[in-house]
Amino acid sequence: xxxxxxxxxxxxxxxxxxxxxxxxxxxxxxxxxxxxxxxxxxxxxxxxxxxxxxxxxxxxxxxxxxxxxxxxxxxxxxxxxxxxxxxxxxxxxxxxxxxxxxxxxxxxxxxxxxxxx
Amino acid sequence: xxxxxxxxxxxxxxxxxxxxxxxxxxxxxxxxxxxxxxxxxxxxxxxxxxxxxxxxxxxxxxxxxxxxxxxxxxxxxxxxxxxxxxxxxxxxxxxxxxxxxxxxxxxxxxxxxxxxxxxxxxxxxxxxxxxxxxxxxxxxxxxxxxxxxxxxxxxxxxxxxxxxxxxxxxxxxxxxxxxxxxxxxxxxxxxxxxxxxxxxxxxxxxxxxxxxxxxxxxxxxxxxxxxxxxxxxxxxxxxxxxxxxxxxxxxxxxxxxxxxxxxxxxxxxxxxxxxxxxxxxxxxxxxxxxxxxxxxxxxxxxxxxxxxxxxxxxxxxxxxxxxxxxxxxxxxxxxxxxxxxxxxxxxxxxxxxxxxxxxxxx
Numbered sequence: 001x002x003x004x005x006x007x008x009x010x011x012x013x014x015x016x017x018x019x020x021x022x023x024x025x026x027x028x029x030x031x032x033x034x035x036x037x038x039x040x041x042x043x044x045x046x047x048x049x050x051x052x053x054x055x056x057x058x059x060x061x062x063x064x065x066x067x068x069x070x071x072x073x074x075x076x077x078x079x080x081x082x083x084x085x086x087x088x089x090x091x092x093x094x095x096x097x098x099x100x101x102x103x104x105x106x107x108x109x110x111x112x113x114x115x116x117x
Numbered sequence: 118x119x120x121x122x123x124x125x126x127x128x129x130x131x132x133x134x135x136x137x138x139x140x141x142x143x144x145x146x147x148x149x150x151x152x153x154x155x156x157x158x159x160x161x162x163x164x165x166x167x168x169x170x171x172x173x174x175x176x177x178x179x180x181x182x183x184x185x186x187x188x189x190x191x192x193x194x195x196x197x198x199x200x201x202x203x204x205x206x207x208x209x210x211x212x213x214x215x216x217x218x219x220x221x222x223x224x225x226x227x228x229x230x231x232x233x234x235x236x237x238x239x240x241x242x243x244x245x246x247x248x249x250x251x252x253x254x255x256x257x258x259x260x261x262x263x264x265x266x267x268x269x270x271x272x273x274x275x276x277x278x279x280x281x282x283x284x285x286x287x288x289x290x291x292x293x294x295x296x297x298x299x300x301x302x303x304x305x306x307x308x309x310x311x312x313x314x315x316x317x318x319x320x321x322x323x324x325x326x327x328x329x330x331x332x333x334x335x336x337x338x339x340x341x342x343x344x345x346x347x348x349x350x351x352x353x354x355x356x357x358x359x360x361x362x363x364x365x366x367x368x369x370x371x372x373x374x375x376x377x378x379x380x381x382x383x384x385x386x387x388x389x390x391x392x393x394x395x396x397x398x399x400x401x402x403x404x405x406x407x408x409x410x411x412x413x414x415x416x417x418x419x420x421x422x423x424x425x426x427x428x429x430x431x432x433x434x435x436x437x438x439x440x441x442x443x444x445x446x447x448x449x450x451x452x453x454x455x456x457x458x459x460x461x462x463x464x465x466x467x468x469x470x471x472x473x474x475x476x477x478x479x
Binding site for chain 1 (some may be wrong): 257
């Protein structure tokens with residue numbers, strides 16, 4: 001799945017990271033944000049030990065999951081529940097070479113879009 | 118990793134000495150090995166998940182008074198996380214191997230290898246968020262589209278302000294309890310110790326935009342001022358996300374081979390060691406569309422009840438501080454001072470160069 005303005009998931013990932021979780025600078029526009037790697041987000045400090053990076057990744061994953069489920073009313077796809085969703089997010093967030101686009105792809109794999117009547 | 122730029126030169130004018138010099142430059146350039154490793158990994162990564170979590174980075178070590186020396190940094194980090202219902206608790210088992218190896222060991226300023234297994238139990242307190250109605254989500258998703266369509270236009274700020282009405286979370290506290298077992302050594306294994314321990318992680322996020330908690334992020338004040346001065350922020354506003362994270366605890370250290378301790382003690386008894394670590398990362402400024410991040414990390418180790426001989430030999434305590442300013446285009450400046458366990462003396466190291474990721478090739 002490409003990083004594109006036409007994707008609802010990409011738009012959601014970008015704004016949740018930037019506006020709600022303050023992980024991306026306010027000055028970074030949508031297009032270049034997809035290529036940012038995890039160590040270019042606020043929570044990932046390359047100077048810190050793995051114990052601290054792990055803890056920060058878990059905080060961001062839990063917060064991100066709560067926003068998607070409650071603010072965006074996303075549900076989990078058949079093979080996921082909250083446990084496996086947060087675990088999958090932590091795996092992506094802890095990998096400093098993964099990009100925001102990768103996070104968006106994983107988000108698309110985990111969460112189903114809201115069903116409208 | 119510092120990039121080296123070679124001067125273009127007519128190959129026909131190279132003398133044998135020049136050729137040898139150029140060849141040595143190529144052989145000693147870590148980029149050569151990083152390129153080779155990145156290509157090997159991209160070829161194998163789908164066939165072997167171990168490689169996906171394994172990171173090997175060749176680099177040049179620079180120690181005071183010694184010439185640069187080639188070596189590598191390795192890191193393997195894998196974890197398995199289980200989360201409770203509503204994600205209030207989490208349990209994680211992780212394996213972490215990391216260290217720096219210089220091909221000439223006496224040139225290694227961070228001569229500390231750690232192999233660690235860790236089990237953590239985590240609590241997330243707060244972070245409550247009300248569920249939106251379907252009509253709210255319709256509005257939120259429409260505003261999201263409009264923000265992105267209007268980036269750089271006056272309407273963007275108004276739309277962002279409006280969006281905040283639809284996403285509101287309370288402040289979040291994090292507490293992690295860790296039981297770990299680690300094996301620590303220098304790269305020649307002349308100093309080795311086993312160090313099981315109990316650690317506590319603490320974290321806080323001021324997610325609630327309406328609370329004053331962000332004003333408690335005092336370490337961010339100088340950077341909030343810098344962001345204001347450089348125009349990346351319109352107001353003096355500390356970050357809600359960049360509160361320092363803390364890790365502290367007690368290790369039970371069992372030295373198995375330690376020449377430094379042997380030199381001052383008649384026996385190699387186990388001892389308790391207090392450890393403390395604080396980490397901080399925040400946006401410092403945006404210059405010429407490049408985001409500059411400031412990161413700092415401080416680690417402190419202290420042997421509890423250390424004997425007079427250990428104190429006099431300066432082996433009772435170790436402290437280590439590192440900070441850097443890193444731009445999103447890869448440029449960085451860094452400063453490191455202090456020593457980790459096994460380091461004989463404190464070193465100060467300055468760094469300046471470019472970092473680029475090799476592992477994101479697709």
